[in-house]
Each structure stands twice: as structure tokens, then as C-alpha cells.
Amino acid sequence: MANWRFKEIVVMAALSVVFGVVYLAFLPVGGVLVGFFGPIGYDFIFGIWxxxxxxxxxxxxxxxxxxxxxxxxxxxEVLIGNAIGPMLIVTGMVQGIGAEAVFAATRWKNYSAWVLMAAGVGSAVTSFVYGYFMSGYAALAPEYVTAMFIVRMISGALIAGLLGKALSDGLAQTGVLSSFALGKEHRKKNAA
Incomplete structure (x- = not known):
């Protein structure tokens, strides 16, 4: 973080706080989906996390x-009341590693829609492997576990990747990100 600007740290922290609240708010939604579809219910919306x-x-x-x-x-999310407690921080780290690995593979140079979708899939993969051991997925039928994994990857690509891109692009269009890499990219596109 030595080459990060102060405002980048502030924006990262602010967005992290906002989405920590969003993440907690989506737990009941996942609970309803699990009530209808079983354990795979969470996987439909897992990309939000x-x-x-x-x-x-x-x-x-x-x-x-x-x-x-x-x-x-x-x-x-832990500080505002997630029932899982501090182990959730490890889960967040595991999810973050999955996305970070994809960006690292591009040397943090490519932020196309495909790479953002791949980063969502990366988080889905690392979170699923972690969840497999921590949440007892091994007790489920292999076909069901495979379906959960596929649904989670799709959710990561569409919700985290594409919806994340759309939200960010919308924010960039307002001009509030003009001094950030995304804002500069939007300014160049609009000038062309």
C-alpha cells in the first residue's frame, strides 16, 4: 500500500463499510432461498458477497x-453483528484472495468485463473450496455439490463481476471518480 494515495484508501474503506452492511443485509435473503431450495439457495446470490x-x-x-x-x-460485518463471528474475517480473506489472484494474473493491468467476471469466479472457487471443508458439503450428494459449485461460479461472474462493473461504471459517469483510474478511463472514452 506504499504507493496508494490517501483518497484511494478512504474510498476503499468507505466502500468496504457500505458493503459490509449490504453483506449482512443479504443473509436473510439467502435464508429465504435456502428455505425454498436447500443449501444451493445461498449459491444463487453468493456473488453479492x-x-x-x-x-x-x-x-x-x-x-x-x-x-x-x-x-x-x-x-x-462481524462488528455490526454477523452471528458467525471472527471466523467470517477468514472467509472474507479467502474470497478476496480468489479475486486478487485473477487481477494478479493480469499484473493488475486488465479490467475488462471478462476479467471482472473471472475475478468473481475466482472468489467463487476459493470460497467454495473453503466452504466445502468448513460447511460440511461432503455430506451432500456429489451431483448436488457440483450444482452448487456451478451456480456459485455463475453468481460470482454475473453478480460480482457484471453487476460490480455496472455499479462502478455508473458511479464513474457521475464524475465522482474523476481522479481514480476508472474515472480517467471513462473520461478518455467520452473524449474520443
Missing amino acids: FIVSIIVAYIIRKPGAAFLSETIAAMI
Whole structure:
């Protein structure tokens, strides 16, 4: 973070706080879906829990942005009352590592829609592997577990990747991100 500007840190922290609240708010939605569909219910919307890593990385475009934002959001969620407690911070770190690995693979240079979707899938993969061991997925039928994994990857690509991109682009259109990498990219596109 040595080459981060103060305002980048502030924006990352602010977005992490906002999405920490959003993450907690979506738990009851997941609970309702589980009531209807069983354990796979959460996987339909699991991408929402990766979205801050995509948004912050897309806006700031610096190493560590995805990992740090997801970790901070998990910390906020714990502080405001997630019943899982401090272990949720580890979950946030695992999710952040999945997205960060994809951005690292591009050397933090490519933030196309495909890369953002891949980062959402990266979070889905790392979170699923972690969840497999921590949440007892091994007790479920292999076909069901495979379906959960596929649904979670799709959710990561669409909700975290594409919705995260759309929200960030919308924010950039307002001009509030004009001094950030995404804002500068939008300014160049609009000038062309």
C-alpha cells in the first residue's frame, strides 16, 4: 500500500463499510432461498458477497485492492453483528484472495468485463473450496455439490463481476471518480 494515495484508501474503506452492511443485509435473503431450495439457495446470490472486491479493484486498480476491501467488509460485518463471528474475517480473506489472484494474473493491468467476471469466479472457487471443508458439503450428494459449485461460479461472474462493473461504471459517469483510474478511463472514452 506504499504507493496508494490517501483518497484511494478512504474510498476503499468507505466502500468496504457500505458493503459490509449490504453483506449482512443479504443473509436473510439467502435464508429465504435456502428455505425454498436447500443449501444451493445461498449459491444463487453468493456473488453479492464478493462484489466489493470487484468494485474496489476496478476503481482503484492497485495490487491488494480486492483482498483488502473484502477483508475489511468482513470485519465490518462481524462488528455490526454477523452471528458467525471472527471466523467470517477468514472467509472474507479467502474470497478476496480468489479475486486478487485473477487481477494478479493480469499484473493488475486488465479490467475488462471478462476479467471482472473471472475475478468473481475466482472468489467463487476459493470460497467454495473453503466452504466445502468448513460447511460440511461432503455430506451432500456429489451431483448436488457440483450444482452448487456451478451456480456459485455463475453468481460470482454475473453478480460480482457484471453487476460490480455496472455499479462502478455508473458511479464513474457521475464524475465522482474523476481522479481514480476508472474515472480517467471513462473520461478518455467520452473524449474520443
